[in-house]
Amino acid sequence: MGNIYLSLRTDPDDRAEPGEAALKRAIGLFEQLALEVPGNLEHMQKRAQSYRNLGRLLNSDPGQRREVRQAYRKAIELYEPVIAESRNAWDFVARATCYDSVNQYELALADFKKAVELEPDNAQFHNMLAGLYMGVPYLRERSRLAVEHGEKAVELEPDNPAYHSALAYAYRWQRNYAAAREACAKSLALEPDNPNANREMAELLYRAGDLDQALTFANKTVEAHRLQPASQVYKTRAQIYAKLGRHDESLSDYNRALELGPRLSYLYQGRGRVYVKLGRFEEALADFKKAVEVAPANLAALNDTAWEIIRFNDRPWDAETVAMALTWVQRTIELAPESVTHWHSLGIAQYRVGN
Secondary structure, three states: OHHHHHHHHHOHHHHHOOHHHHHHHHHHHHHHHHHHOOOOHHHHHHHHHHHHHHHHHHOOOHHHHHHHHHHHHHHHHHHHHHHHHHOOHHHHHHHHHHHHHOOOHHHHHHHHHHHHHHOOOOHHHHHHHHHHHHHOOOOOOHHHHHHHHHHHHHHHOOOOHHHHHHHHHHHHHOOOHHHHHHHHHHHHHHOOOOHHHHHHHHHHHHHHOOHHHHHHHHHHHHHHOOOOOOHHHHHHHHHHHHHOOOHHHHHHHHHHHHHHOOOOHHHHHHHHHHHHHOOOHHHHHHHHHHHHHHOOOOHHHHHHHHHHHHOOOOOOOOHHHHHHHHHHHHHHHHHOOOOHHHHHHHHHHHHHHOO
């Protein structure tokens, strides 16, 4: 047992291997430890962490969706006895992120709430819970709950610029744009080059119609991420370029964003909309289909992408394409039958297509 554990920590070959290979090697070593010392919670926790990290690593590859879900489910299974024994807040948070990654939002929320109950003054937990609320598509009061926990995070750590920019995002979803801009300003006062605050300010100015100023903040965001580029920053600038009618530049940014985030459905939606404006309908339809392919259980991907097809009567979609879009809306009901919003959306969609 000791040699295996020493190898896991110090073997130089492990450090030289690519991330996926190293993680799988770590998992294999911990599986062997589990056979030699069954029931050891420390080893079980490390196995869970390794499976969770593997899921996060593979998540960027659309071709490994099955492996991603298997990794997260294995992590969830392993965290169960660990949490039952430790009742450690961070273990609840780790399992919550796994539940979130396989769209088990209620279980993720329950674990995050437990972590906050165990450590009520942990600003990071409140901030993370706020982010999770924003990611639950069928939760009717998600923006209010996100703001509640975002404000708590800021109250606990008022000098953390990241919490102010995250709160600005929640305010924007609540359509409290004045509060969102104020939160962005506070974040930028603490850290002028904060990329998230600059991006959020760009989003707010974009929605306010101040496109030139929005582009200024978007350019600052892209520059701030130059050494560590992120899909979101290119997406923000891409939508501003599209609004300005600078479609070639918009496509360039969407292409770059998709290189960095090939499984983000809203990027395919956004690029598809640009293709529509350019009259390149076959490419637009391919992107709309891809948006659903990469996120087949994502309510926003299904509903929003369907409406890119259903809501316009002047586009050359054939009856088969429109019928396909309607099935996407119907799928949202299967996934979230309690969602009034999606029932309403289905009714309007059926009326639009004459069903």
